[in-house]
Amino acid sequence: MKIMLALAIVLVVAACAPGATPGWTYSPITTDSASPATSTDASSGPDGFPSASPAPSASLDSGLQTISMTVKDFRLDPRALDVVGPFALAVTNQGPTLHNITIRAQDGTVLVGTKDLREGESEVISVDLAPGTYTTFCSLPGHESLGIVGSLTVSP
Numbered sequence: 001m002k003i004m005l006a007l008a009i010v011l012v013v014a015a016c017a018p019g020a021t022p023g024w025t026y027s028p029i030t031t032d033s034a035s036p037a038t039s040t041d042a043s044s045g046p047d048g049f050p051s052a053s054p055a056p057s058a059s060l061d062s063g064l065q066t067i068s069m070t071v072k073d074f075r076l077d078p079r080a081l082d083v084v085g086p087f088a089l090a091v092t093n094q095g096p097t098l099h100n101i102t103i104r105a106q107d108g109t110v111l112v113g114t115k116d117l118r119e120g121e122s123e124v125i126s127v128d129l130a131p132g133t134y135t136t137f138c139s140l141p142g143h144e145s146l147g148i149v150g151s152l153t154v155s156p
Helices: 002-015
Strands: 066-072 075-077 080-084 087-093 102-104 110-113 122-127 132-137 149-155
Touching (some): 110 122
Antiparallel strands (some): 102 132
């Protein structure tokens, strides 16, 4: 189990390395109305991810369409997303255990994901993917096989 966790961490870190996955940025939600959220690249934070915020409905400066997704134990809601890209994905964990949302290309390449979120935490990520079909899933060991998996179809 520890080896699987270490391998998963190495894969996620490698996928998040600066320059490894062009075309996406993170946009944290802020609760301070005096300083609106701005887009940053994955290398801007100490771990490449912004802090989660409890306000998933806050609007982004980018003007992107915001799609809400909830992750719980054993499911994503909605399980299938059809979007016109680019878009913002607002993810909230409503399960009692840690979860994240990760987007993977058909070739298995991890493209973007939220940080691990505790129950009640939220994060918004800005996503700019080429048209196509992708997999959305929780990348924590075993979570995808337990049903925290879905599909994302991006249209031009």
